[in-house]
Amino acid sequence: MPEPSTAAVRSTPTGVIHDIGYQRYEGPRLGRRQVFGALYLHGLRTAFGLGRSAKAKIFPWLVVGIVSLVAVALAAVRSQIGEPVATYAQFADAMSWLVIFFVAVVAPELVSRDLRSGVLPLYFSRPLPRADYALAKLLALVTALWLLLGGPQLLMFLGAAFTTKQGMRGVWNELLDLLPGLLYAGLWAVVFASVGLLVASLTGKRAFAAGGVVAVFLMTTPIVGVLSILPSRAANELAGLASPSTLVQGVGIWSLGDLLVEGDPGEMMIGGFGPVYALAAVLLVAGATALLLARYRKVAS
């Protein structure tokens, strides 16, 4: 180490800076898992605009505010009339539009910004493998979406639990309703995050990425509409496969049954194709993740 000499003492107009010279780093160096965790947490904070400018916080927190407000309103109405207005899963369905817009803003924030600024070579010249970068971002978005839906569900639960007239038994029953609702929110999160992040990772332009995400999720709904009025029962029942939102709802109807539709079959019919919906959802998530990893094997090398 160089000795702090008189030559190293620099005088500046504002005072004297004592240059103690360069210090080698002898401390611990963390492994792959901790670096992955750091990148994941960084992504999760970015999703909600934490540690970013005030402008970056506006939209995420606006969406969080709306979904929380709806959840509080539902809980309040329920405590007044004594019966649930919407189940936990129905709440998640009703919020799907907001989820889509949240993905359209947050996914580009997570990946397009890095593509645009050219910062990726700085990541990839570090020990972190490329796949870890993509997976950490994906996991961060999944978590953000799950919190976005699951947080308000928890508010609804708390409202119901504190106003229940059946004591502990009522709380327990409510909890049994909440858990499938949280799982269903997880399904929304996984499907929307994997597809949304893949679309956003294709371009460095945030506006294009946001438009692309919205297009993929919303432009596919007319196809569902067309298929569901075809004069074929099988085509009608399989129509939901054409769009991510209806695909998730199809899996929900199959797995949750009356927790989602509550006696009324509603406008969506999946017949006996429930397992097909579940398989399609798994394939969609796996395919989107594989394409995302393939994308990051190539980019910025």
Place this chain on the structure above:
Amino acid sequence: MTLIATQSLTKTYGGRVTALADLTVAVEPGIIGLVGANGAGKSTLIKILLGLIAPTSGQVSVLGIDPTADPAAVRSRVGYMPEHDCLPPDLSAAELVTHLGRMSGLPRTAARERASEALRHVGLYEERYRPVGGYSTGMKQRVKLAQALVHDPDLLLLDEPTNGLDPAGRDAMLALVHRIGTEFGISVLVCSHLLGEVERICDTLIAIDGGRLLRADNISAMTTATDVLAVEVSEGTEELAARLAELKLPVARDGRLLLVPLADDGTYDLILGAVAELDLPLHRLDQRRHRVAELFATRELTHA
């Protein structure tokens, strides 16, 4: 220990474009200049050293580790400063360098401390809390250097660090690189297409052209061995050149000067004798150190 060693390193893109051809070089720790024109293969070599791309054939080792086999081990000990713009404009330098320090495996507090240290060493103080988008090119280059330094690497790979800087900025950047190589005890490989720039600060010089090695040597060996005599006569330069050529002296023209490699003291006598014989007005006869650029030029001359 050998810092960087390559053996018949070849990289072709798509089987047609050759970026590196049969490059064999071994350098010791210190400041190494890698010079070559644009497209000579400098960036390709750096990317192979980082394990970002695999060579088509040949072997490579960095700090004794093979980057094709264990890229993570190499990258944890190497800092890389890319040539192009790579800074997100809306983050502050402190935030960015801290984050990248964490990505290199530093714990949270250590990353923050080392980030401000690294930024201080490159000369960024209070401005490090402002968004990078408002920085001058010189400041951005310093941030890029700081992020390469944050995890205390053993080797820095700097791709055109003086790109886009004005002459004063270039000097400051080169002084900084020299300081890192000498005072900090970190080896540096600095890439440039400007030979005159890197020869001032480096110990070893690797020159490549079209993916081929032109020369790799210790810079002091390159310059001292090839001192030249510069001869200037007021008139009759052509005659003198012809006369010296007859005396089997390899003469090179440089404007009004004649450059003759200094073999021994006899060279002086031969030149003075020739000037006296032709009765020419001698304006100047002095010894000067070759700049490396001329060294390459004369090499090409003697080949021709």
